[in-house]
Amino acid sequence: MTSSNLNWDAIVIGGGHNGLVAAATLAKSGRKVLLLEAGNEVGGAARTEEFAPGFRVSSVAHLLNRLHPDVVKTLELERHGLKIERGDFVPSVALSKDGPLVLHGAYGEALTGASPSEQSAWRDLRAQLLRYAGVLKPFLSRRPPDLAGMSLAEMTGLGQTALALKKLGKEDMRDFLRILLMNVYDLLDEQLSDDRLKGLLAFDATLGSHLGPRSPTSLLGLYYRLAGEIGGLAGAQIQPKGGMGAVVAAIRSAAEKAGVSIRQASPVANVIVETGRVVGVLTQDGEALRAKSVVSAINPATTILDLVGPREVDTGFMRKVKNIRMKGDAAKLHLALDRPPQFAGVDDAGHEGRLVIAPSPDHVERAFNPSKYGAFSPEPVMEITLPSLADPSLAPSGACVLSAVVQYAPYALREGWAAGKPRFLEAIMAQLEAYAPGIGATVRHAELLTPADLEARYRMPGGHWHHGELQADQMLMSRPVSGWSGYDTPLEGLFLAGAGSHPGGGISGAPGLNAARRIIAMRA
Amino acid sequence: MKAWDAIVIGGGHNGLVNACYLQRGGLDVLVVEKNDWVGGAATSRELTPGFLYSNCSYVCSLFRPEIMRDLELPRFGLQVISYEGGAVFTRDGDYLANYRDHDAHRREFARFSKRDAEAYDRYARDVSRQCRFIQPLLMRTAPDPTSFKPRDLGELLYLGRKFAGLTAEEMALTLRFWTMSISDFLDEYFETDVIKANFALSGIIGTALGPMSPGTAYVLLHHYMGEVDGSVGAWGYARGGMGAVTKALAASFKASGGTIRTGAEVERVLIRNGRAKGVVLAGGDEIHGKLVVSNADVKRTFLKLVEEKELPDIFLRRVRNFKIRGSSGKVNIALDSLPEFPALPKDPPVYRADMHFTDSIERMERAYDDWKAGRWSADPFLDMVIPTTLDPTMAPPGKHFMSCFVQYAPPKIAGRDWTDADRDGFAESVIAQIAEYSPGFRDRIVHMEVRTPREIEAEVGLTEGNIFHGELTFDQLLFNRPVPGYAQYRSPVGGLYMCGSSTHPGGGVMGAPGRNAAAEILRDLAKPTLHMSPAHDVI
Amino acid sequence: MNRHVKINSARTLAQAHFRTLRLGTPFQPRIDALALTNDWYNWAGYRAPHSLWDEELEYFAIRSQAALFDISPMTKYRIEGPDAEAYLDRVTLRDVTRLKPGRVHYTAWCDDEGFVLDDGTLFRLSPTRFRLCSQERHLPWLLDSAIGYEVSVEEETEAVAGLALQGPTSFAILRHAGFAGVERLKIFDLAEFAHDGAAVTISRTGFTGDLGYELFVPADNALSLWDRLMAAGELRGIRAIGYTALNGARLEAGLIVANADFTTAEHAIRADRLRMPDEIGLGFMIDPDKGHFNGRRAIFEARAKKKLRHVLVGLEIEGNIPAEHAIVYCKKSREVGLVSAAMWSPMAKRNVAIASLQRPYGDTVVDDLWVEIYAMRELQYQKLMKRAKVVPRPFIKLDRRTANPPADF
Structure with a gap:
């Protein structure tokens, strides 16, 4: 074992976007920060990678819809190359055998392809959802309230929420309280009638979670999406130029500018604990690096179970960490296509947007079963x-990249993914073929990343992109585990800053930012 | 024409509880009941000579002891007999029993897993803690969180204080408990399928949810917060069937001077100038009353018995959105002898308990998938009891009454109404399951009553056949039950109250909604409530 | 499918347990034969005697001769593996690295919040093999604690029978029974001896504050061990006893019993019943110098922030009326705690008790304490307010307990 004489203020484990955000924020506060990334490049699940000769794609996350405005502002990402313009917003297209329905602008500011009465129902529902998501939005950039004893700031925060609730007005507040933990299926049934629209919303509410639209609390998934914003507009989405790697490049540039030292290909073997305090990390190369704080922006279970180990933490805490549910259901498909596919009835703008195959809530529920x-x-x-339609640099000339997030592909497939993967690919291709006839014949190369592959490739246990199910019982005060939801851990000097912490996953940077703020506030 | 002080629509247990308290509170009360008998879903009927069925509800635990005492129900014949635990038969020819004796219980679990056997105490502790938190809320009116009235603020404060009285760990568990699926919750304690299935069943009974649905952990609590004579969580049989509960209530009501009119179906509530003035019966008879209390569920009350024009739009919208899906059916069987289960050793206490054949969460959940698809479960979940093993008065000597509660049965079959053929198919799925574990079972059947949601709705009036008068999900609990803004037993129509299970704290033969509604009515009339015991202390 | 085929596995063979709600221990045939009072209670699912022939005289058998008490119902876990020491060091309060093979210590274990899950004795049978004995059951906790350790945890309550042989002639009996070398056992030592083709583990431990030993043997060899001791003890006054007698002796020795003197954390439904080690007199087990152990953080935080709310004390009460479950007052008016165990001590000739008090009472405020005794006499409570004094435990100290070599007779 070698030992570095350098003493860091903070070592950040994991160069995913949350790790980079945490590192950058800490460095901006004047701390000397070292970031260790196990892989050969930073970015984690927010990278642009080549999956076939000449074809590049955002390898896991492919749409930007919730990069937190505080992150953009704090790290001055626009100065580091992040460009978001209103014109970049892409529509969501609900594909259907009956012809598509399109949500334009920021999550359907305009709706086309639906009846006038449905359009008006959608206007009402959209406004309501955004209003309610707005009440919850401030929680994204705050520590969850501490049940054991609330600080003044936390009380004030909750007071503000109570006030925001009161501001809704009596009846609106009542509806808010009624539907908060409802399933998305019933709410849609109450207010809408077009299966295509309902299917799309049901899909969005359950994307990335082990819930079906009929599962109680599934509406929270939609709130989570709508509490996010990009370019100042809630619910908007863009396809970043150059893929998600470009977003990470901007954050990385901000981090480096702030003085963060980044070491790639430096996997951490374990966290060093001395008399109950974390004092640094040991790399797999055997180098001991010491720091005042260690900020783990990787999976919380990996951090505690593998890097810390049981000897320095209590059994109940280990038990809670082990009980975090994180078995992913989302697979990622990358197709290298000879030419752009033609989805039936979809115009050019639609093809550059997000195309969703979820023809009805029942269909989504049946897919979940x-x-x-x-x-x-x-x-x-x-x-x-x-x-590649908007960014031709991602594919050879004339060819096309297709990127799809596909559900439900349970991590623990009973038949095993070795046997199941080709069969699942076949099932996906059958769906694609139904909506874009002829697409199958143009496939030059197909890469299907099952949750098992995502786990192996991106060090995401269970292949779960939220690093833990984002369900009501694993949110807020219960994320990642109850008693330790505020980014600190039972080990002094160790912090958790990844998507497994509040508020959760998606390319938001919020966990990383909140964790860094916590450390700064603690003067750690 | 006589104007009653109060007319209660429906002689179910909550209607009768409500009527009893009002009558004893000094009002002159009339109960009108559509059937020729009272009891609603708590009834015992002799459908074949010598056999008394608990036709709908079949076991007793939730009924509040405070009400039994206040209304002197033992004097009028109510007696509850604790049963002896329960059992789940496994597909490998064994079974898992729940014994009342703590050590036998542990040893039984240890047959399957030593770890699970020793995990039970912590599980029981955690669930008890939650029960202790929730139990005192049953006999209180839910506060309106949007209101600034001192009473609502006071109740909110009470809730807050109760919550703050928990340790941080307990608070965290409470928050999780209310939103978790029973399956996920049990995973944190147990490793064995059949043991999890054994507990999970309390999380699904009566709901249109599967054990993997978030929110079902709370439903488990709803089934655990009852008691039999101080033994919290215990279940028992009402001697003489569940009709004994309502028979005692009716007798108590009459003894205190109340009047019951059976065979009187209410067609609508008589409303003048926005105030309820009585009811109009199916034949056109009008009965006048100063106030009207509906024991019917919220949908039946406001979508069938009250004219649309009397109700504000927002209220109507919320009532229409109330989720009241039927999910269960009932098969009542008269047997000429006690069925045999080769899996059981000789003379096991299991006969005097609830028996099940669903030995994994997965089977339970798959049964629910059938419901979602609009069909009855091919492999249903049964809650099967033979009350005559403890109450021989319900059948001729040596013969038995068996009650099978069955999940899942949807209110409609693939969008259309149930047919008689459907009903028979549904019954066959039940009989086939029992026969699989009990050879010769079919030959013992003397008579059978099959109740799908269709029959339950037609006879008892439970909309869509939902036994709880509405789902027990968070959007329909506490101040959301039945609808936001009207969770305090009142309605937008002056003088029209609700007292059924659609109101807080919900379904089951509990009586709390009827009692709490009476308290609110008497409060509105500025009448004393000294005859109403406060909730028993939870110490 | 047909579910009628009766299978015969170990699992189905165990079905019949419901016919015997209270199991017998491996010694039951002998104990039944001696049970003249037929005075039983339920000890962890076993039929155990309150008394066998005369509870007062049984007590004196402990103090004057040798008493044989069946401890088989105690929960026992076998913990084995290369990481067993490190594992137990993390689970339990005391420093297991300082527990040498062939030694026993009394310890306790806590949850994350520092609340006591149980107390018990830890036997180090070899460098890598331990036995943990406790009142309650803890398999899920012990198994979950084993995550990340190379260690196996097995519950062996039924497989291992246990006897306590306590009293002044206990050593003489063992020696006379042919356990050569037993004289070398110092207090808290253990060793294995041959018996009936098997091994018996004998430790110089006990729950009486007296000279005494505990013997653990495979269940199959239990009866022959009993007979061997009884034969050797015939001339040395050996008597089998029940729990009432033992309970008196343990109280004199100042020892506490889980779920009698405090509520274990996994059984506490009411949050204010939870207790930290410092609140039940087990603070001495906490070792700030050893590595991490479960509850460490919470325990030290409670100490630092003065969050300890209770204290367990020994009381000496005026008079001779036992103050069992009496309320403790300060200045005869302010309620400050409860007596959990009390007796007139025949050995100390004092009226003693163990009580839990709310700090600062019993901790920094020890003056003017009173107990209110409700003595039921011929269907009437005699209410007595008696002065109580906080005294150190044990209430008696017997030199023979630790004497080396132990006295032979």
Whole structure:
């Protein structure tokens, strides 16, 4: 074992976007920060990678819809190359055999393809959802309230929420309280009638979680999406130029500018604990690096179970960490296509947007059912982007990249993914073929990343992109585990800053930012 | 024409509880009941000579002891007999029993897993803590969180203080408990399928949810917060069937001077100038009353018995959105002898308990998938009891009454109404399951009553056949039950109250909604409530 | 499918347990034969005697001769593996690295919040093999604690029978029974001896504050061990006893019993019943110099922030009326705690008790304490307000307990 004489203020483990945000924020506060990334490049699940000769794609996350404005502002990302303009907003297209329905602008500011009465119902519902998501939004950039004893700031925060609730007005507040933990399926049934629109919303509410639209609390998934914003507009989405790697490049540039030292290909073997205090890390190369604080922006279970180990923490805490549910259901498909596919009835603008195959809430629910028993959906639901249409640099000339997030593909497939993967790919292709006839014949190369692959490749246990199910019982005060939801851990000097912490996953940077703020506030 | 002080629509247990308290509070009360008998879903009927069925509800635990005492129900014949635990038969020819004796219980679990056997105490502790938190709320009116009235603020404060009285760990558990699925909750304690299934069933009974649905952990609590004579969480049989509960209530009501009119179906509530003035019966008879209390569920009350024009739009919208999906059916069977289960050793206490054949969460959840698809479960979940093992008065000597509660049965079959053929198919799925574990079972059947949601709705009037008068999900609990803004037993129509299970704290033969509604009515009339015991202390 | 085929696995063979709600221990045939009073209670699912022939005289058997008490119902876990020491050091309060093979210590274990899950004795049978004995059951906790350690945890309550042989002639009996070398056992030592083709583990431990030993043997060899001791003890006054007698002796020795003197954390439904080690007199077990252990953080935080709310004390009460479950007052008016165990001590000739008090009472405020005794006499409570004094435990100290070599007779 070698030992570095350098003493860091903070070592950040993991160069995913949250790690980079945490590191950059800490460095901006004047701390000397070292970031260690296990892989050969930073970015984690927010990278642009080549998956076939000449074809590049955002390898996990492919749409930007919730990069937190505080992150953009604090790190001055626009000065580091992040460009978001209103014109970049892409529509969501609900594909259907009955012709598509399109949500334009920021999550359907305008709706086309639906009846006038449905349009008006949608206007009302959209406004209501945004209003309610707005009440919850401030929680994204705050520590969850501490049940053991609330600080003045936390009380004030909760007071503000109570006030925001009161501001809704009596009846609106009542509806808010009624539907908060409802399932999305029933709410949609109450207010809408077009299956295509309902299917799209049901899909969005359950994307990335082990819930079906009929599962109580599934509406929270939609709130989570709508509490996010990009370019100042809630619910908006863009396909970043150059893929998600470009976003990470901007954050990385901000981090480096702030003085963060970044070491790639430096996996950490364990966290060093001395008399109950974390004092640094030991790399797999055997180098001991010491720091005042260690900020783990990787998975919380990996951090505690593997890097810390049981000897320095209590059994109850270990038990809670082990009980975090994190078995992913989302797979990622990358297709290298000879030419751009043609989705029936979809115009050019639509092809540059997000295409969703989720023809009805019942369809999504039926797709969910088998995942409860370790089987994949025979008729999977998915969101598709064709990033090379807007950014030709991602594919050889004339060719096209298709990127899709596909559900439900349970991590623990009973038949095993070795056997299941080709069969699942077949099921996905059948769906694509139905909506874009002829697409199958143009596939030059297909890469399907099952949750098992995502786990192996991106060090995401269970292949879960939220690093833990984002369900009501694993949110806020219960994220990552109850008693330790405020980014600190039972080990003094160790902090958790990844998506497994509040508020959760998606390319938001919020966990990283909040964790860094916590450390700064603690003067750690 | 006589104007009653109060007319209660429906002689179910909550209607009768409500009527009893009002009558004893000094009002002149009339109960009108559509059937020729009272009891609603708590009834015992002799459908074949010599056999008394608990036709709908079949076991007793939730009924509040405070009400039994206030209304002198034992004097009028109510007696509850604790049963002896429960059992789940496993597909490998064994079974898992729940014994009342703590050590036998542990040893039984240890047959399957030593770890699970020793995990039970912590599980029981955590669930008890939650029960202790929730139990005192049953006999209180839920506060309106949007209101600044001192009473609502006071109740909110009470809730807050109760919550703050928990340790941080307990608070965290409470928050999780209310939103978790029973399956996920049990995973944190137990490793064995059949043991999890054994507990999970309390999380689904009566709901249109599967054990993997978030929110079902709370439903488990709803089934655990009852008691039999101080033994919290215990379940028992009402001697003489569940009709004994309502028979005692009716007798108590009459003894205190109340009047019951059976065979009187209410067609609508008589409303003049926005105030309830009585009811109009199916034949056109009008009965006048100073106030009207509906024991019917919220949908039936306001979508069928009250004219639309009397109700504000927002209220109507919320009532229409109330989720009241039927999810269960009932098969009542008269047997000429006690069925045999080869899996059981000789003379096991299991006969005097609830028996089940669903030995994994997955089977339970798959049964629910059938419901979602609009069909009855091919492999249903049964809650099967033979009350005559403890109450021989319900059948001729040596013969038995068996009650099978069955999940899941949807209110409609793939969007259309149930047919008689459907009903028979549904019954067959139940009989086939029992026969699989009990050879010769079919030959013992003397008579059978099959109740799908269709029959339950037609006879008892439970909309869509939902036994709880509405789902027990968070959007329909506490101040959301039945609808936001009207969770305090009142309605937009002056003088029209609700007292059924659609109101807080919800379904089951509990009586709390009827009692709490009476308290609110008497409060509105500025009448004393000294005859109403406060909730028993939870110490 | 047909579910009628009766299978015969170990699991189905165990079905019949419901016919015997209270199991017998491996010694039951002998104990039944001696049970003249037929005075039983339920000890962890076993039929155990309150008394066998005369509870007062049984007590004196402990103090004057040798008493044989069946401890088989105690929960026992076998903990084995290369990481067993490190594992137990993390689970339990005391420093296990300082517990040498062939030694026993009394310890306790806590949850994350520092609340006591149980107390018990830890036997180090070899460098890598331990036995943990406790009142309550803890398998899920012990197994979850084993995550990340190379260690196996097995519950062996039924497989291992246990006897306590306590009293002044206990050593003489063992020696006379042919356990050669037993004289070398110092207090808290253990060693294995041959018996009936098997091994018996004998430790110089006990729950009486007297000279005494505990013997653990495979269940199959239990009866022959009993007979061997009884034969050797015939001339040395050996008597089998029940729990009432033992309970008196343990109180004199100042020892506490889980779920009698404090509520264990996994059984506490009411949050204010939870207790930290410092609140039940087990603070001495906490070792700030050893590595991490469960509850460490919470325990030291409670100490630092003065969050300890209770204290367990020994009381000496005026008079001779036992103050069992009496309320403790300060200045005869302010309620400050409760007596959990009390007796007139025949050995100390004092009226003693163990009580839990709310700090600062019993801690920094020890003056003017009173107990209110409700003595039921011929269907009437005689209410007595008696002065109580906080005294150190144990209430008696017997030199023979630790004497080396132990006295032979």
